[in-house]
Amino acid sequence: MVVPAPAIAETVDAFHRGRFYLVQPSGRGHRAGMDAMLLASLVDASGPIRVADLGAGAGAAGLAVVSRLSSASAVLFERSPEMAEFARKSLVLPENAGLADRASVIEADVTLTGKARNDAGLVDDSFHHVIMNPPFNDAADRAAPDRLRAEAHAMTGDLFESWIRTAGAIMIPGGQLSLIARPQSIAEILGACARRFGGIEITPLHPRPGENAVRILLTAIKGSRARLQLRPPLVMHDDPSSHSFSAFVDDLNNGRAAYPRKS
Numbered sequence: 001m002v003v004p005a006p007a008i009a010e011t012v013d014a015f016h017r018g019r020f021y022l023v024q025p026s027g028r029g030h031r032a033g034m035d036a037m038l039l040a041s042l043v044d045a046s047g048p049i050r051v052a053d054l055g056a057g058a059g060a061a062g063l064a065v066v067s068r069l070s071s072a073s074a075v076l077f078e079r080s081p082e083m084a085e086f087a088r089k090s091l092v093l094p095e096n097a098g099l100a101d102r103a104s105v106i107e108a109d110v111t112l113t114g115k116a117r118n119d120a121g122l123v124d125d126s127f128h129h130v131i132m133n134p135p136f137n138d139a140a141d142r143a144a145p146d147r148l149r150a151e152a153h154a155m156t157g158d159l160f161e162s163w164i165r166t167a168g169a170i171m172i173p174g175g176q177l178s179l180i181a182r183p184q185s186i187a188e189i190l191g192a193c194a195r196r197f198g199g200i201e202i203t204p205l206h207p208r209p210g211e212n213a214v215r216i217l218l219t220a221i222k223g224s225r226a227r228l229q230l231r232p233p234l235v236m237h238d239d240p241s242s243h244s245f246s247a248f249v250d251d252l253n254n255g256r257a258a259y260p261r262k263s
Contacts, residue, residue: 010086012093015060016255020067020096023089024058029082032060035180035215037253038205039133040064042178042219044258047071049128052170054110054163055079059087059103061131066099068255073102077122079109111162122170130167132179134159160185164192168222176261177220183213190228198224201261203231208240219261229262 009026015037024031040061043051048071053062056076066072078084087105090096108120110132118124160181167177177197181189183204193200197220204213213233238246251257 010089015064016067018095019255020063020099021090021093022058022060022063023086023093025082025086030057032058034253035133036060037064037255038215038217038249038259039131039178039180040068040255041252041257041259042217043069043072043129043131043176044260045069045072045128049073050075050126051129051131052077052122052127052167054130054132054167055134056087056105057083057133059090059105061133063090063096063099063103064255065129065131066102068258074104075121075127076103076105077108077110078105079107081107110166112166117166117169122166124169125172127171127175129176129178130171132163132167132177134163134179134181158192160188161192164189164196168196171222173223175222177218177222179218180215181218183216186216189218193220197222199226199261199263200228201231201263202228203259204233206233206235208237209235210240217259226263231262234259 010023011026013022013024015022022032043065051062051065051072051074053059053074053076056062056078059076062074062076066074076087078087084105084107091100091103091105106121108122110122112120112122164177171177199221201219203217205215205217206213234249235246236249237243245253248257252259
C-alpha cells in the first residue's frame with residue numbers, strides 16, 4: 001500500500017499591506033520577507049513589461065512587482081514542485097483576483113542551457129526584466145533543517161554563473177537584471193555579469209548606521225558598456241535603539257515606492 005506524503009502546513013500572508021497575498025509553507029521551506037520586497041522594488045517601468053522571477057519560490061517578488069505596476073506581467077520560474085504549487089495556490093486566492101491574470105507559474109530548472117532551457121519555458125530574448133533572489137548561503141555556513149529550506153538557502157557549484165547566464169539568454173537586449181545577495185558574493189556576481197551585462201549599480205543594505213552591510217541590491221543592463229556605480233547605502237533602521245524601519249525602506253517594503261536605477 002502506498003502511503004501518501006503528509007501535507008505541508010501552510011499560511012496565507014498579506015504583503016504590500018494587503019494588496020496581495022501569498023500561500024507559504026509553515027514550519028519548513030523558505031518563507032518570503034523583506035528580501036523579496038526589496039528585490040521587487042528594483043523594477044520600475046511606465047509601460048507594459050514582462051518580468052521573469054527566477055527561483056521564485058511561492059512567488060513573492062514577482063507578485064510584488066505586478067501588485068505595484070499595473071502594466072507588468074510576471075512568469076514565476078521555480079524548480080521545486082512543492083514551492084511551485086504554493087505559487088499556484090497564491091494565484092487562485094480570491095484576494096489576488098486583480099493580478100492573477102498577469103502572472104503564471106512554470107516548473108523549470110533555471111540552470112538549464114540551450115534547447116533544454118527554451119523547451120522548459122525559459123525562452124530566449126523574451127523578457128524586459130529578470131529578477132532573482134538565489135540561494136546565497138554557502139552550504140558550509142549552516143545546516144538547513146529541511147530539504148525545502150536547504151534548496152532555497154544554500155548555493156551549490158557555480159550558482160551565480162548559471163543563473164546569470166540564463167538571465168542574459170532570456171532577456172531582450174537592453175533589458176534589466178536585478179538581484180539581491182550577500183556582500184560576500186560581489187566578486188562572483190561581477191564575474192558572471194562580465195561580457196553579458198554592464199551599467200552595474202550596487203546598493204549596500206545596512207541594518208543600522210555604523211554596522212556592516214548584510215545585503216547588496218544589484219541592477220545591470222544587458223549589453224551595456226557603462227561603468228559600475230556604487231550607490232549610497234540603504235539603512236534599514238535609522239534609530240539604533242528601534243526595530244522600526246526607516247521611512248524609505250518601509251515604503252519599498254510595502255510597495256509604496258520603487259528604487260529605480262540612477263542611470
